[in-house]
Amino acid sequence: MNPVVQKVTERIIERSKATRAAYLEKIEKARIKGPHRGSLSCGNLAHGFAACGKEDKDSLKAFTKANIGIINSYNDMLSAHQPYEQYPDIIREAVKEVGSVAQVAGGVPAMCDGVTQGQDGMDLSLMSRDVIAMSSCVGLSHNMFDGALMLGICDKIVPGLVMSALAYGHLPFVFVPAGPMPSGISNKEKAATRQLFAEGKVGRDELLESESASYHSAGTCTFYGTANSNQLVVEVMGLHLPGSSFVNPGTPLRDALTKAAAKQVTRLTDLGTEYTPIGHIVDEKSVVNGIVALLATGGSTNHTMHLVAMARAAGILVNWDDFSELSSVTPLITRIYPNGQADINHFVAAGGMALLFRELLGAGLLHNDVKTICGEGLEKYTKEPFIENGELVWKDGPTEAADPGVIATTEKPFKQDGGVVVLDGNLGRAVIKTSSMEDPNVVIEAPAVIFESQHHLDGAFKEGKLNKDCIVVVRFQGPKAIGMPELHKLTPPLGVLQDKGYKVALLTDGRMSGASGRVPAAIHLTPEGIDGGLIAKVQEGDMIRIDPANQAVTLLVDEAELAARKPAEPTLVADERVGMGREFFGALRSHMTGAEQGACSLFVDEN
Structure with a gap:
């Protein structure tokens, strides 16, 4: 072994x-x-x-x-x-x-x-x-x-x-x-159409045709x-x-x-x-x-x-x-x-x-x-x-790959590590998936742009407010806040910004799951903002560093200033707990553990 x-x-x-x-x-x-x-x-x-x-x-x-x-x-x-x-x-x-x-x-x-x-x-x-x-x-x-x-x-x-x-x-x-x-159309083709839609270069009809050819x-x-x-x-x-x-x-x-x-x-x-x-x-x-x-x-x-x-x-x-x-x-x-x-x-x-x-x-x-x-x-x-x-x-089964570009050997792998890195720092603990990133050791140090909803980012993107180096902070998305939804609406616009040459990354107490792509994304941040996490104290323009090589995620603000700050009040959480049956899940939400403990409501009496 x-x-x-x-x-x-x-x-x-x-x-x-x-x-x-x-x-x-x-x-x-x-x-x-x-x-x-x-x-x-x-x-x-x-x-x-x-x-x-x-x-x-x-x-x-x-x-x-x-x-x-x-x-x-x-x-x-x-x-x-x-x-x-x-x-x-x-x-x-x-x-x-x-x-x-x-x-x-x-x-x-x-x-x-x-x-x-x-x-x-x-x-x-x-x-x-x-x-x-x-x-x-x-x-x-x-x-x-x-x-x-x-x-x-x-x-x-x-x-x-x-x-x-x-x-x-x-x-x-x-x-x-x-x-x-x-298999339907290639994933590369599907992703390209999504990005073109985000840029406004193709319409909904073209996007739907592409998606339907993939999920068919x-x-x-x-x-x-x-x-x-x-x-x-x-x-x-x-x-x-x-x-x-x-x-x-x-x-x-x-x-x-x-x-x-x-x-x-x-x-x-x-x-x-x-x-x-x-x-x-x-x-x-x-x-x-x-x-x-x-x-x-x-x-x-x-x-x-x-x-x-x-x-x-x-x-x-x-x-x-x-x-x-x-x-x-x-x-x-x-x-x-x-x-x-x-x-x-x-x-x-x-x-x-x-x-x-x-x-x-x-x-x-x-x-x-x-x-x-x-x-x-x-x-x-x-x-x-x-x-x-x-x-x-x-x-x-086979002893070697029919396509070495899809399955490599352990002696000559695509990467020497598994591509999941745990980040630790004053902001808490998060996970970043580096296997899809062009440079898995890239360090992103940039000012924070803060959102409480993935939907709000889209408007800022279309207005050109994100045409700069930035770390997009999407908070109050964790298990106890609103159930920790996936935030994949963020991926296409952040990919466009990356293609324009800007250094961008995502920091969130929400999820990005298995489709986490080439944009550096420090996800599943725990403790979450609504449960005492420092992410609730981040202010617009604060410098944040995401450093996968050193397994660090850091808010670059003086400790004394952070201690004096009051956490932001979530403005959207109450509305996002009502409708579509969400009001029936209050008991589960309130008992959810942090992401590192499985984001689970079933073992709370033993934690």
């Missing part, structure tokens, strides 16, 4: 000793009660299988055949989740073939940040993760299930599903992806944002079948993998032959593996919050120092948009997950002594799935 990866892992194990022990004790107590249907009264059980056919009722009465719950995030507005409409039928039939039963245990909401970006609904996005976790727990609470299949893809959905699965950590869970849509069919968006980062991380943590993350929907291979996942979970139940609960798969080593794979591929900065919350659900305590130290020794070995021009389908064609596993294992960057849904170790994940003579088979 790489000594730094080993050291960070041992530090996490030591830090988590008490909470992990308590978690394992909890799930063991749940396990020894046996198949839970046996503890139900006759009336309870009759309600649980009332809608089943006679054969399934007889199976469930016997207590010797597994009942598999399905948690489904299907809706047909969200392209990534539209394929899940047919999955329950596929799963029920596959499970029946091995003598077990499957029931849809519940549905969870699945919103699309691509639809809500810049809209009021985006303020619910991050909090929806916790709602999904709670909703899934409700679905599984009937005590009817010996294991479950989790159907989810996108930004907050998979982390929420993982958290809820870990709450039922004595049960086995298999995560079932739906795959990316086929069922399946996950093909850029490497949070949705595809979710799939990669979950596979590396051993919760997917090998090579299943990025198979296009509506293909024979996709259906075969779904059937295989359904059958595999029955083997992992306490009634099966290979009992493997998710609480034993997700341990400190698998969490570190997930972080390393995220860093090696330049994945979503949202996981600096999601992986923290996911780990906490298993009694594992992770912080940003762990991310930063792992990033320092994890080479960047993929170029997938926005870290390059290739999309996720190009990544698959270049060698995909099998080659990624091979490279990281060979370099000692992944722990191999871990459990997965396929047994011990990660060697199985260096294989690729195929349909051969009508059967699903796995064959050895």
